[in-house]
Amino acid sequence: MTAQASPLATKAPAPATNPPAGPPKTKRRGRRSIFVRRPFFTVSLIVALGYLLAAIFAPYVAPYDPVLQSYDAMMQPPTAAHPMGTDSYGQDILSRTIYGARFALIIGFFSVIIGATGGLVIGLAAGLSGGWVEWGLMRLIDSILALPSLILAVAFIAILGQGVDKVVIAVGLSMIGPFSRTVRADVMRVRVQGFVEAARLMSIPSLQVVWRHVLPNVIFPLAVQVTIRISEAILVSSSLSFLGIGVTPPTPDWGLMIAEGRDFVSFAPWMSAMPGFALALLLIALSIVGDGIREEFDPKGRRGA
Amino acid sequence: MTETDHKKILAERLSARFGRRAVLKGMGAGIVAATAGGSFPSVARAQQSGHLKIASIKVIDTLDPHFTGFLSAIQIINNIHNGLLKIVYDGENVTFEPDLAETWDLEDDKTHVFKLREGVKFHDGTPCDAEAVKFSLLRVKEGEPKSPHAWKLALLDEIEIVDPLTLKLHFSQPYAFLPVALNGSTGRAGTIVSPAAVEKYGTDYGRNPVGTGPFKFVSWRENDAIELEANTEYFEPDMPKLEKVTFVLMNEASTALAALMSGQIDGMTDCPMQLVDQVEAFPKANLYGEIEGNYTFLGMNCKKGPFTDMNLRKAVAWALDRETLVKQAYFGRAQQAYTPISPPMTDFFDPDIATSGRGQWFDLEKAKEFRAMAEEQGEIEVTYMMAERGPVGTRVAQTIAPMLAKIGIKVNLELIEPATWVKRRNEGDFDLYDFEWVADLDPDETIYPEFRSDGAWNFCGWVNTEFDELCQQAQVILDSEGRKELYYKAEDLLMDEAPIGIMAHMPIYKVFSDKVQGFQYIPADLVNLHTVSLA
């Protein structure tokens, strides 16, 4: 195993940006598959895919209806019939956890899409415009960034109300700031390369310039960012549910299940522990996958929150 | 002569309110003696020691008794202030006894005479005399800004100061609700505050309360704690026993429980039902609580939407499986309700109500019959608004939703913040909601303001003039049997037309660690620490 095969993610926003010096042999040709070089990444990817499959095929995998109540089976510890136990409504925690993957991934994915789209628009506008418009947009981005996404999301929830759709929008909106910052940075990189000025001099319509030259340079790093930030979106949304202002019960949402089970921790710890474990595992897997992708495809390790 | 008669009538009215005969014992003599030792400043002062820390989980809005809307605030206010009267509970009966008053007498049925204790001083050193009492009562009745409890003294015509320690209250009508209105707790209107402090702090009085109670206010740090210290000059002998009390303000009941179990706090002013099992299993804590005067219900909007259809409302009322509700939503702690009148109102509550045929209960067949008579036969979608509020949060809503699915009603649960919830309830912007009216001591306050056709709390918008008339008649009838009959009729109308589906009567709990001694439980959600000490 070579030095570079070390699984430890090196997300160094180091100022002196020499690419990690490994033995030159492994560097270019003959490079072994990412799956072999990064075992943690591979395992995490398998875990994440497992969650994805569970989410898609939840109705076939889950042994019970996730909102089927049964007061004969309230707060049962894990048994053969209920491998993860039941909650205080007699709902099967395993089924709820499986369905929970569905909600977590849906919320994570769609809110990141909203954040990325908003970020793309603002970032492009800020990066391509100049003068006062750019300055104003930059200050706008600064203002969004000045507030942590959870606090922003709480504020949006206060206006929008609660529920899965509202959480998606609130979390999505609160992520626009970081996305627009990265997009703008990428646009600036393209801009210094002179394409844009050159194209403009050749009087090529600006929309076409954006389409041809800017977007391709921006979209790819953005896609990398999207995969990285899904776990953040899931974390924020489950935090909202935990604070009691996220999705609506009895939706099988992990944050909600953890919050609900917290009242029973001393004698029914499985109620919080099972969804908590599911959430933690997914977040860990996603963050390792995200790190892996970032390092593989985005070696500059752009610093950015 | 006449005096005694009025007294008797009042005693009867009161006993009709609170059940058993022993109400207001000692009143027959014409004079109610204050509790032992009140006549002279006692010789033996209590030696205070110990610092009690107790978690308060619910919102506290203000410590100004005349402006609060929350029982959680009253719990603290009552340790700082006294009323003219107080609630006493001996394990069986709720009675009203003079508190700041030494005697309480009736000249005729509209004139109450109060003689105050001598030498009582507010925490700021000013005397608590007839002027101060008059000031407080007027502050409630006609003060600016207007007290939300002003209506309780609406019938008060004149306050006459006879001498510095005696005052006469003249009412425009015989007013039997007075004891409830005047006592220092749930009535809120009769709590006496220091005029000097009100003058000094104005609207900030609620942050700087000054009363005559066993504890003095020290500080209130937002989201953190309210601190009290012993009032060594307190007028009741051997009280208080504690040197310091901290009400730790907590949002999270489960953290409070963890703190109790790890010994960081000594009690909780409220123990949510989902924690009761754990508290019982914990050997070092004692649970206090009984079914109190309350009822929980599912409210249906009679003004707009699908529930303007009475048959649909009835279908819902009969489709609620109360047994499941009690077990699942209330953790088996509550008692199934058939009508609003609750068990502690012993003269009105029928112990055999389950078999009497009155009220509402679960009968799916009957529900389906009513459902078949409803105008809309297809699936109906309704919005059920819920919030993380009340004793069990969203549990009731979550339990009810599948029950209504069985009669072709699809319930969309909508979770909103408590603030929005209150606004929408008051504006009638809902199809379904659940709520509870608590700390009631009399059938009148249990159903009349809540369901009067033009009542401010009639959020369901149910209109029935016959109901209004029955309740009005019951207010002026003195004979408790006759009153009971009228209230039964009114209740029957209410249950039959079903603006609400009645669910349960709840117990209200307090918890103290086994170090805490001498707590006297009063079934009006009070946490009076006068007699409490730490081992």
Place this chain on the structure above:
Amino acid sequence: MLVQALGKIGQTLVVLFIVSVATFGLLKLAPGDPVQIMLGSEYSQEAYESLTAEMGLDRSFLVQYADWAINFVQGDWGTSFVARTDIFTYGFKEALPVTLTLAFFSLSFAILIGVPLGVLSAVKKDTAFDAGSAVFALTGTAFPSFLLGILLIWFFGVRLGWFPVMGYVSPWEDFWTGIYHMILPGLTLSTYFIAMITRLTRASLIEVLEEPYIAAARARGEPGWRVIWIHGVRNIAMPLVTILGLQLGTLLQGTVLTETVFNLPGIGQMLTSAVLGREYGVVQAGVMMTALLFIGVNLLVDLSYPILDPRLRDRK
């Protein structure tokens, strides 16, 4: 230089202005009425109207905003509707110190634990220790803090009874008791940062150790610990400070959850309870303090670069 500084300050002011207008506007859009919340369920229409007027809520948006902004700048942050408490006292004097203390302790924990752990992992690269710390670092950055808080409360607080599970005691008044109360919340909040700093330290140090001047130092015969702790660690200070500045948002966000779980009366609790209770003034104050803190710290980070990296001083 002066022009630059003025520009920075100008930018900051604009950002604060946008933040304040946006929150003010957003809160007005939010449903829920503070007057109704204040009055509870028993009130009359007149009471409602007079209170609305008393609180100035019947005026136009612009007037309300201007009124607020002018007073805010003068340090008069108004009075909260429900609690009737002075917001400046509540927010700035009471809540802010709690949050700052929590943040300070968490960061201290993070640096005191994270840096040595990272250095050791770098030095013992590819050993079992390194792998263990890698697993910890990966788990730590992704583990939800509220879940961790609950676990710590029930294990260390209730089961073992080692640490208090709630409450705030100012360490500036009673140092040891204060720290004692900060241990569980501090650990909860700092786990993410410990993990992050461990990873960052390890990665940066591995790079630095390959620099020629390290080899030179070794060749001079300087002892191994000196090479690593003096030459090595000094050179990773800059990425560390940068990341910490940028991650301040994450830290503030973490305080919201940590304060809720451990019942600490800080800005996080203040904000969430105020949003739910429609305490416009309090939300404003909380948001402004958060924004100021964030912008201020990042300004400091910018300013600290020349100190941490002499090369930047020369280049100017």
